[in-house]
Amino acid sequence: MADYKDIIGLDIEAKSSNPTDTVTGEIWFNTSTGKLSYKKPDGAAAWSTGGDLNVGRKLHGGAGTQTAALMFGGQGVVPPHAGIDQALTEEYNGTSWTETGDLNESGYQMGDYGTQTAAGAVGRLANPTTKRRDHEQYNGSSWTETTGTSSDKQYGKADGTQTAALIADGGGNGTELWNGSSWTEVNDLNEDRLWAASCGEATAMLFFGGSPNGAASSGKTESWNGSSWTEVNDTTPARHFLSGAGTSTAALAINGQSTKTTQQFNGTSWTEVNDSSLDMNQGAASGTQTSALLFGSQIPGNTAKTEEWNPVDGTQTVDDA
Numbered sequence: 001m002a003d004y005k006d007i008i009g010l011d012i013e014a015k016s017s018n019p020t021d022t023v024t025g026e027i028w029f030n031t032s033t034g035k036l037s038y039k040k041p042d043g044a045a046a047w048s049t050g051g052d053l054n055v056g057r058k059l060h061g062g063a064g065t066q067t068a069a070l071m072f073g074g075q076g077v078v079p080p081h082a083g084i085d086q087a088l089t090e091e092y093n094g095t096s097w098t099e100t101g102d103l104n105e106s107g108y109q110m111g112d113y114g115t116q117t118a119a120g121a122v123g124r125l126a127n128p129t130t131k132r133r134d135h136e137q138y139n140g141s142s143w144t145e146t147t148g149t150s151s152d153k154q155y156g157k158a159d160g161t162q163t164a165a166l167i168a169d170g171g172g173n174g175t176e177l178w179n180g181s182s183w184t185e186v187n188d189l190n191e192d193r194l195w196a197a198s199c200g201e202a203t204a205m206l207f208f209g210g211s212p213n214g215a216a217s218s219g220k221t222e223s224w225n226g227s228s229w230t231e232v233n234d235t236t237p238a239r240h241f242l243s244g245a246g247t248s249t250a251a252l253a254i255n256g257q258s259t260k261t262t263q264q265f266n267g268t269s270w271t272e273v274n275d276s277s278l279d280m281n282q283g284a285a286s287g288t289q290t291s292a293l294l295f296g297s298q299i300p301g302n303t304a305k306t307e308e309w310n311p312v313d314g315t316q317t318v319d320d321a
Contacts, residue, residue: 012036018315036318043312045290046274047262049305051096056303057086057296061112062243062284063119066293066308067094069286070116070138073124074296075108077303085127089138091116092293092306101142105134111158111167112284116140120160122167122178123153135183137162149176149183157198157207157244164202166224170194170210175229177202187228193218195282197244197253200224204248206265209256211240217257221265223248233269237261243285245292245309252289252309255281262309264289278302 014029022028022039030037053071060074069092076084087106090097107124114120117140124132133148149156155171163180170193176183193210196218200206207229208221219234235242239256246252249267260276280297287293292309 022315024314030317033317038316038318040314040316043314044274045309045311047276047278047294047307047309049277050293050295050308051092051306053097053295053304053306054090054099055081055086055088056305057081057088057108058282058298058303059108060086060284060296061110061119061121062286062295063112063114064092064116064286066287066291066310068092068116069293069295070114070119071097071284071295072112072119072121072138072143073103073107073110075127077298078300083127089143092295097306101138103143104136104145105132107132107134109154109156110134111153111156113158113160113165114138114162118162120158120162120165120178122158122165123149123156123169125154135178147182150185151176155194155196157196159198159200159205160202166202166205168198168205168207168224168229170196170207175224189222189229190231191218191220191222193220193240195240195242197242197285199244199246199251200248202226206244206248206251208235208244208251208253208265209239209242221270235263235265235270236272241281241298243281243283243294245285245287245294246289250289252285252292254285254292254294254309255279255283257281276307278305278307280305280307 057074072089085106087103110124111122119138131152136143156167156169158167165178196210203226205224217238219238242256243254251265263270282298283296
């Protein structure tokens with residue numbers, strides 16, 4: 001009869017805590033608890049609570065990963081920031097948010113792209129209705145103004161890097177490509193939609209949801225291949241004020257107006273997965289399809305909240321007899 005090592009390829013080892021790099025079927029002895037533990041397959045991903053923002057906001061920018069995220073701009077929801085455009089920037093380390101260098105120009109509804117230490121904010125709306133073409137880049141501590149877009153981008157959704165980014169404006173002001181020094185107009189979306197979401201990069205972006213008329217919601221999804229937009233399968237339910245994370249072939253569509261629904265996109269179609277535990281819309285998201293972060297909202301009780309999306313850990317402990 002084969003023994004444990006023959007089956008798994010590992011001995012049962014003593015460890016001071018449960019490891020994070022285990023394989024399904026592995027067994028170890030936890031010296032801290034005095035119990036055997038083992039690894040089952042991870043369960044379906046679910047949302048859990050993360051650290052609160054210092055200043056809750058809506059319609060802000062976001063970039064980075066789940067454990068190294070950036071939040072910037074937006075509009076305050078509750079006093080003393082209610083209705084006030086923000087320039088504030090905060091960084092998330094996987095546990096808590098820390099304030100860092102402000103944007104040069106406050107505003108909300110900007111396009112966003114990049115990482116925590118190399119991000120971009122493109123376009124924005126300034127209170128009450130001033131449309132801006134501003135473009136700023138972040139270096140991990142401060143923002144620098146650079147070349148603005150050729151047209152207003154107050155409803156823009158952006159993805160990419162500081163040297164290669166794409167912004168698509170759902171308000172009818174076109175799509176532009178950034179090459180690290182200038183913006184070039186490229187092919188427009190097939191249908192303009194306000195308050196949509198996006199994810200991906202300059203050569204492969206997904207634009208989904210939104211509102212074509214500022215009232216009704218849309219589930220329409222369009223995919224960018226580096227030169228043009230193509231309609232693919234819709235999200236369900238149709239929604240606007242949603243958030244997006246991941247890539248163009250492995251995306252998350254998160255929450256939205258009057259829904260806590262989360263869906264995954266596999267490059268062809270959307271599948272509903274576990275709902276968010278909080279009602280959060282008009283926020284932002286960062287990370288991947290399997291490790292995402294959702295932060296900020298227009299909902300007063302949740303405006304400073306953060307949620308983390310992760311597979312349920314399959315680590316189990318053998319109970320005492």
